[in-house]
Amino acid sequence: MTKVKSNGIVKIILKKDLKAGDIILEMKGIYKQFPNCLAVENVDFSMHKGEIVAIIGPSGSGKSTLLRGINGLEKITEGELDLYGTTGMVFQHFNLFPHMTCLKNITYAPMKVKSVNKKSAEDKAMSLLELVGLKDKADVFPGQISGGQKQRIAIARALAMEPDLMLFDEPTSALDPEITGEVLGVMRKLAEGHSSMIIVTHEMNFAKEVADRVVFMDGGKIIEEGTPKQIFEDPKSDRLKEFLKTVY
């Protein structure tokens, strides 16, 4: 294990009118050093606008850390990260604001950060609630709804900021298996709408079905990447073969 010191460079370049096919994210030689471990090691990765990338891999493989490096929740230790636009994030544990109604959870950031007026923020929020199928929960507090509903509200909340790139950090891992479907259904809708998405997930079937590209990480490195077909049906590396054996 090599200890890495120098500072990572993160460039956020706000580019209007990014067209489908333009590069939205580019990472070169990314390292993330935690006090006791090297979580991400020399990762190169880039993706296009409109692309849907699934990151898979065993626990502790650095996939969440890499994702959190993109929006600054983890400060990268070394490397260069160019982001052409804004990000939104959906967390494993939802992290809704419990003291606000679902509607206010969604309108709060646009009103505070973008100074959107209340009326248009609420109109937008209602259409997002419709998208995630929870229009009737607008005035309910997060403590009163199920986990699957919470996660759908969390997706609506992230979308309200109109991010160029959506980051999903194991969005169904905290949910009971029988209700993951409602969350995946919403994500499928987004995918059909050509949103740019990076999804860290353990849902192999979903990755296979929705992703344009699948990235397999292990030990902080990208071991293999390719189309879902290549990754799931024709894995090259032993580690990926081993991993697929354990999850199926």
Place this chain on the structure above:
Amino acid sequence: MSEFLAGFQDTMAYVVTLMPSLMAGAWVTAKLFVWTLVLSLPLGLPFALGSNSKFWPIKAICQIYVFIFRGTPLILQLYFFYFFLPIAYGIRLDPFVTSVITFVLNYAAYFAEIYRGGINGIDRGQYEAAHALGLSKSQTMFGIVFPQTMRVILPPVSNEAIVLIKDTALASIITVGELMKASRGAVNRDVDTTAYIIAAIIYLGFTFVMTLLSNHLERKYSRYDSREVD
């Protein structure tokens, strides 16, 4: 029976003569209480945030402040400020102002610790969600963190406020003419403890009002159910 009635009437007449001075004392007590709360409640916040600071000198100052004011008797602090300023700087402050300053510094230390506990109880995920949405640090603190701590800090804060009602009686030792001093004056003068009983009833009245107020606030801030389901 008529003897008892006559006695009762005498007592009531005596009580009526006591009321002006006791009510004047109660008014000073109320002012002392309100001034202390109004100033110490906000002052606790910078000390709470300072104690959490990553910049060690600020952290050290805040922790030492809390250590000193929580670790020494309030009565000692009152005497200290009452005598320190005149002796050291020749400044003679009004005893009422001196006791407000002392109470504020003392109670802010307690409130700081209560706030700090409340702030530290907020899940890291709340900060992460706020960051991911692009909220600034102050938007995160004032919009997300503080409102959620309200529910947790209200019971200990109102408890401290009730303790403060009774602590105001200490101001009598530095000659503030509050309720305790007024009642003691009457008792010493008339060799009759009735004034203490009335003072006790007035203190209980204050406590009762404070209890109602805190119950109302606790209900208001517990509207939402914050049980986090993982």
